[in-house]
Amino acid sequence: MANPIVVVNISQTQAPIPSNLQKTGAVISMGGTVLTAGSYSLLSQAADLTALLTAPLAITSVNYSGGRVTVTTTAPHGVTNNTMFVTEISGFVPEEYNGTYFAWATGASTFQYLGPSSNPGAATTVGTYTPPTVAELQAMVDTFFTQNPGLQAVSVLELGAVSTSTAISNLSAFILASEQIFYSYLVPRSWADDEDFLDLAGTYSAASAKTYFFTTVNEQNKDAIVASGYKSIMALIEAPSYPSGLTQSISNASWSGGVVTFTVSSSPDLVVGNTYTITGVSPTGYNGTYVATPGTVTTTLKALLADNPGAYVSGGSVLGHPYGGSDGIPATEFSHAADFFTTLNYDPSPTNRVTPLAFSYMYGVTAFPTVGNKSLITTLGTEEINYVGFGSEGGISDRILFNGHTLDGRPFNYWYSVDWIQINAKLALANATINGSNNPINPLYYDQTGIDRLQDVLVRTCGSGIAFGLILGRTIQTELDATTFQTNLNRGLYAGNCVVNAIPFVPYTRANPSHYRQGIYNGLSITFTPLRGFERITVNINVTDFVS
DSSP states (O other): OOSOSOOOOOOOOOOOOOOOGGGOEEEEESSOBSSOTTOEEEESSGGGGGGGBOOOEEEEEEEEETTEEEEEESSOOOOOTTOEEEEEEESOBSGGGOEEEEEEEEETTEEEEEOOSSOOOSOSBOOEEOOHHHHHHHHHHHHHHHSSTTTOOEEEEEOOSOOHHHHHHHHHHHHHTSSOOOSEEEOOGGGTTOHHHHHHHHTTOSTTOOOEEEEEEOTTTHHHHHHHOOTTEEEEEOOOEEOBSOEEEEEEEEEETTEEEEEESSOOOOOTTOEEEEESOBSGGGOEEEEOOTTOBTTEEEEEOSSOOOSOOBOOEEEOBTTOOEEOOOTTOOTHHHHHHHHHHOOOBTTBOOOOSTTOEEOSOOOOOOTTOHHHHHHHHHTTOBEEEEOGGGTOOSEEEEOOBOTTSSBHHHHHHHHHHHHHHHHHHHHHHHHHTTOSSSOOOSSHHHHHHHHHHHHHHHHHHHHTTOBOSOEEEEOOOHHHHHHHHHTTTTTTSEEEEEOOHHHHHHHSTTHHHHTOOOOEEEEOOBOOOOOOOOOOOOOOOOOO
8 A cells, every 4th residue: 555554564583493413424435436526425325325436447367376366457456555445346257256355455456355265266257346445435335324224314425536644634624614514424444543534533622523533443553543532533443353263483573664574483374354462572562463464474474563663582472362263344344334323313302312322222233252352342441442242231132332432431422412502502592693683573682681581592402402311400590690600510509400601781791891892792601411321330239148
């Protein structure tokens, strides 16, 4: 109407879109996909990876000898000599050559893997092999979706067919290039003892950081990563492979360029990738647990050793496991992808509360061998290393995750709760401020009423955290100056509860006279304890034959 009697003004208050950050994760690829470096693709099922994988590469010939298959590739494979990797061999006739294997490079265009126990004979049809990172990437994705297909998505992040140090640099640049895209990353096995990786992880170990690296270690390379104590690293040790009852005398030991070489007195069928214990050598720097690297064959055991122990003097034995061997994990498994799935699958709500990560079920993965490993299992707990075990103590046959800690010794759920509060408190306060600036009926002003409204927003956020299984106790709302609030905290008045304090308008502006002019209010605080599960329970039992 040209001259209306009533004019209606419309303002809009919009609810915040929930943050999805803690449900986002990426598996790392180093040339395993056709994606360009620095790009990523969402996978909602394992089959989604197939179209992204780099094509298989041609093989010229294979040769079988003593259980080892030597593969000659048509073009250089690009793997550094004496480096282990996972690959899939397919298309061969006889088909006994086919399968997914842990392999090791023996030359620019050759590699070996442990094949069938008997000779399949000459290849009448020559097949192909997957590039080094493809099979490991496939194992990551397959193990991830084995947990509960279709329930949780994950992305594959391509860093390029580059060296480990360059890939880590590319990941660092990716994380820094924009607002946070992924909450956590499942990294290749080769990153565990890389100094550049530890430097990267160290930059995300502050309490306010919300980035995690799920890292696979073994008995030999775990010490350096354990020493870091970074909260950004979730370390898991996969089931190792080692022979049963092996004991062979050492006749010589030497060190060169970070590689130690042991010569044994007879041929014990040493195998690349197996774990061996060296004991009784002088100098003692040679003693320890080693994972056999390429170059290990017949009477020669090679492994990585950072520091030179000095010239060999005398003694020593190569030991397998005295209580039975272990086949380790199949090359198609990536154990850490199982608990990686669990952490991304958290979806907090009052009817879907966040469960403790410790003792969570893990499917399609191999349990760490416990027979004869009591001391090692104790050490893993002390070092905050996670591992797969059985729930047999509770009469459960399924595999479960033991420890569930980040390297700083805290349960993963502790940091998940801290991150949830950070994300949602910021989201809720920003939403209230924006809506309050666009609501002419009830604007949000910088006064006592405005402070009360913002405090109420945090109280509601903390209430949700309690309902979701993230925060201990109940919510307490206080309006105290900083000194009084700190005194009450020190006296334990709020112990076991979540306290939201807002310093009142008058005492705050008196203490910070320039803040009102600048629109700054730093008087809100949340003090809380993350909710966690039991990990160790003691029952005291008294037995008596006295009948009263």
